[in-house]
Amino acid sequence: GFIQWLSQKLLYQTRPGADTLLIACRLPMILLSALFGLAVFFWARALAGEAAGLIALALFVFSPEMLAHGRLITNDAGGAFFMTLAVFWFWRGLESGRRSPLVRSGLAAGAAAATKYAALSLLPILLICGAIFTAARRAEKGSWKRFAGSYLLWLGAAFLVVAAVYRVRDLPLYGGVSSRPSATTRAGAHPSSSAATAGPAGAITSWSPCF
Numbered sequence: 001g002f003i004q005w006l007s008q009k010l011l012y013q014t015r016p017g018a019d020t021l022l023i024a025c026r027l028p029m030i031l032l033s034a035l036f037g038l039a040v041f042f043w044a045r046a047l048a049g050e051a052a053g054l055i056a057l058a059l060f061v062f063s064p065e066m067l068a069h070g071r072l073i074t075n076d077a078g079g080a081f082f083m084t085l086a087v088f089w090f091w092r093g094l095e096s097g098r099r100s101p102l103v104r105s106g107l108a109a110g111a112a113a114a115t116k117y118a119a120l121s122l123l124p125i126l127l128i129c130g131a132i133f134t135a136a137r138r139a140e141k142g143s144w145k146r147f148a149g150s151y152l153l154w155l156g157a158a159f160l161v162v163a164a165v166y167r168v169r170d171l172p173l174y175g176g177v178s179s180r181p182s183a184t185t186r187a188g189a190h191p192s193s194s195a196a197t198a199g200p201a202g203a204i205t206s207w208s209p210c211f
Contacts, residue, residue, distance in 0.1 A: 025073045041060075082109070082111040086119075089105035
């Protein structure tokens with residue numbers, strides 16, 4: 001089809017050439033995968049020591065999923081990396097009682113949500129895990145209040161990242177479409193958003209992220 005013809009032409013019949021373009025695009029993904037492995041190592045080491053960290057890193061390096069997807073130009077490795085960071089720092093924040101790991105966790109969760117919609121599953125997962133963690137420490141006075149504040153802080157940090165990526169006015173478009181016509185459509189011009197389709201009664205529905 002046309003898309004296949006266009007992709008072949010752009011990759012193999014333009015400069016600097018397919019090999020150079022693919023290598024340049026895959027390098028950031030390889031870097032993310034390497035950082036992912038470091039996150040797994042540090043988490044396992046924090047839980048059970050140096051040997052556990054090295055074993056976890058070895059399992060990660062030889063994981064078929066990472067060997068297959070770690071170098072591909074997709075959002076899978078990036079989404080998994082940011083989700084892992086979010087869970088790790090959330091655990092560290094609850095364990096230590098400090099706010100800085102919770103803020104880092106929220107920023108990582110926001111990056112994960114901006115990378116892959118599946119990261120929205122972190123909302124109930126961390127809420128439930130945090131509640132279980134807090135219930136195990138029910139002897140501490142005010143533990144539920146501190147957990148509620150920690151979760152809201154985490155949620156606020158995540159929201160800031162998503163808002164920065166999608167811009168505040170485009171937040172309703174996150175994960176969906178808008179029924180309002182764009183400025184160019186209202187002016188009578190052809191819509192120039194990244195994706196636009198005709199909705200019911202001829203309305204234009206469009207989705208336009210920040211980039």
